Amino acid sequence: MSEMSIRYYGYNKCGTCRKAKKWLDENDIAYEDIAIVDAPPAKEELRTYWQQSGLELKKFFNTSGQSYRELGLKDKLKDMSEDDMLDLLASDGKLIKRPLIVGAGKVTVGFKEDDMAKQWT
Template sequence: MTMVKIYGIKNCDTMRKARKWLDTHNVVYDFHDYKTQGIDAETLSRWADLISYEKLLNKNGTTFRKLPEAEKTDLTEVRAVILMQTYPSLIKRPVIEYKEKIETGFNPEKYAMIFS
């Protein structure tokens, strides 16, 4: 079985749902808490290349809304990666890596298709 790596923040409600789904469906995974363990720019850039930084950056959360307006405007991939590395809460949760692909967010139907 291909190893799955799930990234997020331990105490996030969405993360709890995703990890519970994975556990219930016997999906073996490694969990990386980027709030406590950090996340490197290389990983964020690789993810942005795979799905685009727009899909990776959580613009709906409190952390993004609290940023100064100057940091939120005219975003580029490079600036977004720096912001996500500086403020890991800006990364959509969870991020799962599997078979050289990534997915963001938790959707039980999507997980069922991925891990069937």
């Protein structure tokens, strides 16, 4: 990875993503901007991010998204293996909660200013 070791996976039409980007910019944090729908992280990258995050894997799902609802995941996730969940997340960037910001062994999912400040400043 180059100097810019932070990867920001976001979606331009997402208000939360815009807030997170604005926060990163205001705090002079350099990042690589990746369109999560066009270039979602691969399964093994997701596995690493999940393990680094300390979060439940379910927290990586965009539960308010259309894809999540269409697939009926609310009821299916509890019976799915971690492998199957990671396959699903890697297959559709719209299923991943955004923004997903990763780098230097740190991960934030979604945008909460407190979490961002703790992780990235």
